[in-house]
Every structure is written in C-alpha cells, then in structure tokens.
Amino acid sequence: MPIVFPDIWHLRLVLAPEAVDAFEEVFERFAESVTMFMEDKSGISDGDCLWHLEGYSRTPPDRAQITAALSAIAAATGHDLPALEIERLPNVDWVLENLRDFPPIDAGRFFVRGSHWDGKVPTGRIELLVDAGTAFGSGEHATTRGCLTMLDKLGKRRRFLHPLDLGAGSGILGIGMAKMWAVDVLATDIDPSAVKVAANNARMNGVGSRFTSVVSDGYRNRALKQGQPFDIIVANILAKPLMRMAKDLAAHLAPDGVAVLSGLLDWQERMVMGAHEPQGLRLRERIVIDGWATLLIGR
Numbered sequence: 001m002p003i004v005f006p007d008i009w010h011l012r013l014v015l016a017p018e019a020v021d022a023f024e025e026v027f028e029r030f031a032e033s034v035t036m037f038m039e040d041k042s043g044i045s046d047g048d049c050l051w052h053l054e055g056y057s058r059t060p061p062d063r064a065q066i067t068a069a070l071s072a073i074a075a076a077t078g079h080d081l082p083a084l085e086i087e088r089l090p091n092v093d094w095v096l097e098n099l100r101d102f103p104p105i106d107a108g109r110f111f112v113r114g115s116h117w118d119g120k121v122p123t124g125r126i127e128l129l130v131d132a133g134t135a136f137g138s139g140e141h142a143t144t145r146g147c148l149t150m151l152d153k154l155g156k157r158r159r160f161l162h163p164l165d166l167g168a169g170s171g172i173l174g175i176g177m178a179k180m181w182a183v184d185v186l187a188t189d190i191d192p193s194a195v196k197v198a199a200n201n202a203r204m205n206g207v208g209s210r211f212t213s214v215v216s217d218g219y220r221n222r223a224l225k226q227g228q229p230f231d232i233i234v235a236n237i238l239a240k241p242l243m244r245m246a247k248d249l250a251a252h253l254a255p256d257g258v259a260v261l262s263g264l265l266d267w268q269e270r271m272v273m274g275a276h277e278p279q280g281l282r283l284r285e286r287i288v289i290d291g292w293a294t295l296l297i298g299r
C-alpha cells in the first residue's frame with residue numbers, strides 16, 4: 001500500500017528582536033513545531049537583525065484566529081502587528097527528500113545505495129539496498145565499510161556456508177554475506193527494532209528467505225546455542241562488548257572459522273586481541289579507515 005504523506009502548512013512571521021518573546025507564544029499554540037532563526041542584516045544597516053519565527057502544522061491553520069491572537073498581543077504590548085505568512089508545502093516524503101543527498105557507497109565489490117538513488121549499478125558489483133533509518137548500518141560509517149571490504153576480500157578466497165552477523169543493525173553485513181555466498185545467514189541484535197529493520201531490509205534485497213534475525217544479547221539466544229558452529233562471525237560492536245564476548249565467540253566458531261571484528265578504534269586493537277589470544281585466536285589481517293580498525297581473526 002503506498003504511504004500517503006500529509007500536507008504541511010508553513011507559518012512565518014518576521015519580527016524585530018524585541019518582539020520575538022511576545023509573539024512566539026502564538027505559534028506555540030497554533031503550530032505543532034516551532035523554530036526560529038536570525039537574519040543578520042548587519043552588512044546592510046549597522047548591527048540590525050530580524051528574527052524569522054517559523055511554525056509547521058499538519059492541519060490547515062485558521063488565519064483569522066491566528067491574526068486575532070497576534071492583534072491582541074500587538075495591542076497589549078505596543079509592538080507592530082506582524083504580517084502572517086502561511087504557505088502550503090507540497091505533499092512529499094521529506095525523509096526521502098533529505099536522503100537524495102546521500103550518494104552510493106563503494107566497499108570492495110559491495111555497492112550500497114538507498115532507494116532514492118535511481119542510477120545504474122556498475123556491472124560486477126553486489127548491490128546492497130539500504131536506507132538510512134533507525135538502525136545503524138547505512139554503509140557510511142568507517143566500521144561498516146571496513147567490514148564490507150574485509151568480507152569482499154574473504155569472499156574472493158572462500159565461500160562460507162554458515163555465517164553469523166552479530167549486532168546486525170540494518171542487517172547490511174548479513175545481507176551482504178547472504179548475497180555474496182547465496183547462503184542462509186543468522187543475524188542478531190540486542191535491539192528489537194533493529195531486528196525488524198534487518199528482516200525488512202533482507203526482504204527488500206531479495207534474500208528474506210535466507211535471512212533469520214533474532215533478538216539476542218551477545219550469544220545468549222537459543223538459536224545460537226543449537227546447531228553447528230559458525231564458519232564466519234561478523235561483529236561490528238564496540239571494543240568492550242567484543243572483549244567480553246571473546247570466550248563465547250571462540251565457543252561458537254568452527255575450528256577453521258574466522259571472525260571479522262569492528263567497532264574499535266585502532267589504539268584499542270591490542271586490548272581486543274589481548275582478550276581473544278587466550279582463546280586461541282590470532283590476528284590475520286586488519287583494515288583501518290578513519291582511525292577505526294576492522295580485524296580478521298582465526299585460529
């Protein structure tokens with residue numbers, strides 16, 4: 001079913017600084033959200049400025065009623081009656097409008113784009129359709145790019161058959177693995193809303209039937225305890241939780257399995273490895289982007 005975006009009315013007053021406090025209250029009564037900004041006219045006339053008071057409403061504002069309220073304040077305070085501007089804004093998806101500025105992201109063979117982007121995906125690339133939203137993982141962050149780049153490198157050497165995406169957020173990494181290796185992926189997140197977003201994104205990317213997402217704090221969900229160990233675990237969470245989970249990771253990783261760890265700053269690498277080495281895991285490769293490290297570890 002198509003989403004219908006409501007009309008929005010934009011209300012505006014241009015005021016002298018000393019009149020803002022008096023008239024602001026009217027917009028607070030008649031608009032759902034109020035904002036203001038200063039127009040600096042100092043270049044024009046010595047230190048002058050004007051304030052733009054703006055309000056937004058999803059119901060048509062009653063011009064007569066608002067004007068009456070403004071007139072009452074003008075009469076009581078001695079300020080000039082300001083001219084009220086009301087404009088009906090076009091019925092558009094403002095979130096989508098804002099997303100238009102986000103260009104696609106390259107990470108190895110992965111080509112991450114939002115649904116607002118309608119260009120042609122370059123040949124030979126693995127397209128990941130992910131919209132910036134409530135769950136982390138639109139591909140912009142250095143840690144996500146580091147993980148995708150590492151997965152791309154691994155994908156050129158080996159096909160993994162049993163991946164775990166721990167801390168999936170938008171599901172971007174799990175979806176990438178499901179697409180690249182055409183395998184079933186288990187994705188987990190501690191945040192139930194991220195779990196839903198990830199499942200939706202998997203469907204949007206045509207891998208919904210190969211993607212299971214569950215709520216789990218670390219490795220606590222039963223879905224992780226049963227069944228065979230994972231041959232690849234990808235976890236882009238922070239350094240401290242990674243360190244806490246080192247023992248669980250080793251317990252859930254197949255003997256010839258590997259893990260891609262991210263979410264740590266490059267100076268935290270020694271700490272993170274210090275937690276994994278006693279579990280028999282050593283560092284194999286690393287990628288650093290903008291000070292964020294992504295580590296490939298294995299036995």
Ligand SMILES: C[S@@+](CC[C@H](N)C(=O)[O-])C[C@H]1O[C@@H](n2cnc3c(N)ncnc32)[C@H](O)[C@@H]1O
Nearest residue numbers: 136137144167168169189190191216217218236
């Ligand atoms: C930095 S985001 C990574 C999202 C995505 N995997 C990416 O690479 O862009 C970290 C995610 O891990 C989840 N998370 C944090 N602590 C967790 C835990 N103990 N167990 C499972 N998920 C956790 C957060 O809710 C968040 O969605």
